[in-house]
Amino acid sequence: MALNRASALLARQLTLVDGGLPRLTAWAVAVLLVAAWSGDLATTLQALSADVWLGPPRDFMYFLPLVSGGLATGVALAALLPRTGPALTTAAGAGAALLTVAASAVLWPLDKGTYGYSIALSEGAAVLTTLSLVALRGRVWQVGLVSLLAFAALLSDYLREPFFWPGRVTTALLVAGVGLVPGLYLRWRDARHSVRVEAVRAQERLAIARDLHDVVAHEVTGIVVQAQALRHIADRDPGAVRTALPEIEAAGARALASMRGMVSRLREPDDVPLAPDTTGGLARLEAPATSGRPGVRVRYEGPVDALPPAVGTTVLRIAQESVTNALRHARGASRVDVVVEAGADGVRVEVRDDGRGTAGPVDGFGLTGMAERVRLLDGEFSAGPHGRGPGWEVRAWLPLGGRG
Numbered sequence: 001m002a003l004n005r006a007s008a009l010l011a012r013q014l015t016l017v018d019g020g021l022p023r024l025t026a027w028a029v030a031v032l033l034v035a036a037w038s039g040d041l042a043t044t045l046q047a048l049s050a051d052v053w054l055g056p057p058r059d060f061m062y063f064l065p066l067v068s069g070g071l072a073t074g075v076a077l078a079a080l081l082p083r084t085g086p087a088l089t090t091a092a093g094a095g096a097a098l099l100t101v102a103a104s105a106v107l108w109p110l111d112k113g114t115y116g117y118s119i120a121l122s123e124g125a126a127v128l129t130t131l132s133l134v135a136l137r138g139r140v141w142q143v144g145l146v147s148l149l150a151f152a153a154l155l156s157d158y159l160r161e162p163f164f165w166p167g168r169v170t171t172a173l174l175v176a177g178v179g180l181v182p183g184l185y186l187r188w189r190d191a192r193h194s195v196r197v198e199a200v201r202a203q204e205r206l207a208i209a210r211d212l213h214d215v216v217a218h219e220v221t222g223i224v225v226q227a228q229a230l231r232h233i234a235d236r237d238p239g240a241v242r243t244a245l246p247e248i249e250a251a252g253a254r255a256l257a258s259m260r261g262m263v264s265r266l267r268e269p270d271d272v273p274l275a276p277d278t279t280g281g282l283a284r285l286e287a288p289a290t291s292g293r294p295g296v297r298v299r300y301e302g303p304v305d306a307l308p309p310a311v312g313t314t315v316l317r318i319a320q321e322s323v324t325n326a327l328r329h330a331r332g333a334s335r336v337d338v339v340v341e342a343g344a345d346g347v348r349v350e351v352r353d354d355g356r357g358t359a360g361p362v363d364g365f366g367l368t369g370m371a372e373r374v375r376l377l378d379g380e381f382s383a384g385p386h387g388r389g390p391g392w393e394v395r396a397w398l399p400l401g402g403r404g
Contacts, residue, residue, distance in 0.1 A: 034073070154176060349398070378401075
């Protein structure tokens with residue numbers, strides 16, 4: 001139990017926070033900044049007690065790099081706070097660099113002894129840390145501005161120790177570039193994470209849209225078709241109204257149950273597919289022919305209820321959507337045949353009517369949703385006029401070894 005809690009705590013510390021910086025990384029950088037200033041303090045105190053000294057005079061100005069490093073470290077620590085925005089981070093980066101440049105300018109005219117002053121470790125660490133944070137959070141012009149100031153701060157070492165060597169400019173450029181790398185890397189990782197999250201959200205929205213269209217539209221279409229038929233025969237056959245009302249009520253209840261099922265699955269913490277009642281759903285599609293409504297005949301063979309959840313759900317949705325399209329769009333149809341055959345390596349689905357015209361708009365969401373479901377399972381899908389007579393036919397083959 002304690003190990004699980006420790007693992008969960010570590011995972012939270014490694015996740016991205018506002019500004020794209022992991023908490024554990026922020027804490028580690030903060031510790032390193034404090035350690036760098038502590039090292040500068042120890043080095044300064046050790047130099048004051050040295051018997052042989054060839055450096056600058058050990059007066060109060062000798063503490064200026066330590067003071068500048070402490071102020072720059074405080075600015076960098078403030079920039080590490082998770083909710084620090086681009087503007088404040090840019091101000092922190094500019095402040096750390098300008099503190100270093102100002103200290104160099106003050107030390108420039110002073111007596112430097114044999115080897116002069118040097119940029120404190122805490123000054124350089126603060127400049128590079130804030131530069132990396134600006135690269136992570138800031139806009140392009142902010143990154144460019146702080147990069148130039150950081151380069152000037154690193155190059156200001158010449159003012160503290162006026163000894164020029166050819167690699168000084170190149171070294172300053174290289175160190176500034178190294179300071180940009182961590183921030184740019186975290187920014188790229190954050191952008192890639194955002195793209196992945198958006199892709200997952202788009203897939204979830206598409207899946208919800210398919211379920212809403214396939215499940216609810218099927219039941220509501222049945223209700224609408226029966227209500228339209230009853231409107232024409234209510235005066236001639238009042239008994240048909242009493243006979244059809246329970247079926248309409250049952251269809252409405254099934255639609256409501258389907259909606260509740262989808263809501264409950266959306267609230268589940270784990271994305272575990274629920275095994276559908278495939279044979280029960282197929283049996284509910286079957287209905288006798290009535291005035292203005294074709295009859296629906298369903299035949300299924302093999303272990304249909306033993307299909308994997310993703311395959312069984314797709315079979316049921318294809319059958320429901322195809323029957324819905326036939327009831328809506330197949331003019332003059334007298335029957336709709338649904339055939340499902342499950343075998344050892346896959347399952348075949350065929351839905352055929354004998355009406356005129358297309359059973360649904362070719363560019364509608366129904367056919368697109370069915371094709372997407374089948375494609376996700378590495379199956380084959382086709383829809384079009386029946387080649388051996390009138391009517392429209394939907395055919396699908398779903399392998400049992402698909403990706404699911």
